[in-house]
Amino acid sequence: DAGVIQSPRHEVTEMGQEVTLRCKPISGHDYLFWYRQTMMRGLELLIYFNNNVPIDDSGMPEDRFSAKMPNASFSTLKIQPSEPRDSAVYFCASSTYKGGAQHFGDGTRLSIL
Amino acid sequence: SQELEQSPQSLIVQEGKNLTINCTSSKTLYGLYWYKQKYGEGLIFLMMLQKGGEEKSHEKITAKLDEKKQQSSLHITASQPSHAGIYLCGMRDDKIIFGKGTRLHILP
Numbered sequence: 001d002a003g004v005i006q007s008p009r010h011e012v013t014e015m016g017q018e019v020t021l022r023c024k025p026i027s028g029h030d031y032l033f034w035y036r037q038t039m040m041r042g043l044e045l046l047i048y049f050n051n052n053v054p055i056d057d058s059g060m061p062e063d064r065f066s067a068k069m070p071n072a073s074f075s076t077l078k079i080q081p082s083e084p085r086d087s088a089v090y091f092c093a094s095s096t097y098k099g100g101a102q103h104f105g106d107g108t109r110l111s112i113l
Numbered sequence: 114s115q116e117l118e119q120s121p122q123s124l125i126v127q128e129g130k131n132l133t134i135n136c137t138s139s140k141t142l143y144g145l146y147w148y149k150q151k152y153g154e155g156l157i158f159l160m161m162l163q164k165g166g167e168e169k170s171h172e173k174i175t176a177k178l179d180e181k182k183q184q185s186s187l188h189i190t191a192s193q194p195s196h197a198g199i200y201l202c203g204m205r206d207d208k209i210i211f212g213k214g215t216r217l218h219i220l221p
Contacts, residue, residue: 004155042212042214043156043212043214045208045209048208056207072184091155093156098208099144099209101146101158101161102156103158103211104148104156105155106155107155109153
């Protein structure tokens, strides 16, 4: 079975540009999570969805960040405009229930110059 | 505030030696997860503990949740290079909150 698929794996862009990260969760998983990982702050939950509906976006840093889940098999995390401090590895994960084991994608390594 | 503390932050161990990583919470743990992350990759689920005193094993990795359900330890027996990576514990609150991880290096 395919795991969680994220794209792109690496993204390098200039400050001010729009960045879109994509995620395809495991089929049948009702929960989808977006995380950001940095050396300083570790792994932080940004937002999570249940059945395509955003449930908790309290971890989203600011209005420059937005996330959508138009259907059960696709989600996007968008940063507009991007800033150098957004540089991090962004992970998507999915699970069958909220407290269940989460399956992670390989992440998108984002560098904002 | 950090609700999950992992110790040590990093660990360098000779191949073949045993090691232990700890995860301590300021709250009662109603679900404790252990994940492993290889450098540059995503997290891999290792095991989940829910009951006080519960112990689970996966190959040479054993994790235990103490009776008071506020601390968990992960023990690796006869470490191998393949064990190198970052080990993260996560607690189930309203959602899963992760510790900052323990970086494990295995010397050949």
